[in-house]
Amino acid sequence: LDSFPGVTNGGKTTLANRLKKSLPNSSLICQDDYFKSEAEVETDERGFKMYDVLEALNMEDMMTAVHKCIKHPNEAETSNRMGKVFQRKSEDGIYFLIIEGFLLYSYKPLSSVFTRRYFLTVPYEECKKRRSSRVYVPPDPPGYFDGHVWPMYLKHKDEMEETEREIVKILPFYQRIINGSLS
Numbered sequence: 001l002d003s004f005p006g007v008t009n010g011g012k013t014t015l016a017n018r019l020k021k022s023l024p025n026s027s028l029i030c031q032d033d034y035f036k037s038e039a040e041v042e043t044d045e046r047g048f049k050m051y052d053v054l055e056a057l058n059m060e061d062m063m064t065a066v067h068k069c070i071k072h073p074n075e076a077e078t079s080n081r082m083g084k085v086f087q088r089k090s091e092d093g094i095y096f097l098i099i100e101g102f103l104l105y106s107y108k109p110l111s112s113v114f115t116r117r118y119f120l121t122v123p124y125e126e127c128k129k130r131r132s133s134r135v136y137v138p139p140d141p142p143g144y145f146d147g148h149v150w151p152m153y154l155k156h157k158d159e160m161e162e163t164e165r166e167i168v169k170i171l172p173f174y175q176r177i178i179n180g181s182l183s
């Protein structure tokens with residue numbers, strides 16, 4: 001089980017999709033597919049929808065998908081916002097489950113199942129730039145990145161660094177090399 005936690009717009013989905021294409025018998029689970037509906041996500045005192053906290057996600061549903069995949073790895077298929085990613089099969093009996101998301105280690109039942117962990121990060125300026133060219137549903141309101149997204153990222157990263165020891169940090173320079181060699 002390989003996991004790719006990391007900052008928003010750090011390239012997790014891009015890298016996970018490329019790995020999935022390269023590895024036979026691999027499945028991919030994306031945490032973004034488990035966001036609650038807009039109406040269910042709480043609003044803070046400034047009127048910001050609190051998407052960057054664990055409570056905004058249906059983590060029990062995500063765990064169900066993870067356990068289903070572990071139990072029946074050859075039946076798992078993948079589709080996410082980048083489209084359907086087909087499973088390349090091989091007969092060697094080795095299966096990979098790739099999990100990517102921005103809050104993987106804040107949910108203990110999930111963090112305990114990983115075999116390998118790779119944390120993807122980009123600096124503040126780069127992250128803000130990439131985020132500004134993305135359109136989420138609902139779109140980020142003015143001030144959302146500095147007021148909610150980045151502070152929540154720093155908070156969760158601090159918590160993760162306190163509890164998780166065996167995590168490999170992949171910096172942008174290496175991400176470019178990995179993405180290049182997988183494309």
Ligand SMILES: Nc1ncnc2c1ncn2[C@@H]1O[C@H](COP(=O)(O)OP(=O)(O)OP(=O)(O)O)[C@@H](O)[C@H]1O
Pocket residue numbers: 006007008009010011012013014015032101102130172175176179
């Ligand atoms: N190695 C890279 N170098 C430069 N840009 C990249 C790289 N990897 C991804 N990107 C770009 O950054 C943006 C975010 O990528 P991606 O969707 O993979 O990130 P993410 O971490 O899954 O984001 P989120 O979880 O917030 O949806 C995209 O526009 C993508 O094209």
Ligand SMILES: NC(=O)c1ccc[n+]([C@@H]2O[C@H](CO)[C@@H](O)[C@H]2O)c1
Pocket residue numbers: 008009032035051052102136137138149
């Ligand atoms: N997918 C969604 O429902 C959604 C809605 C609004 C914001 N987001 C953002 O996704 C990022 C994680 O990939 C978080 O930073 C959320 O703000 C997602």
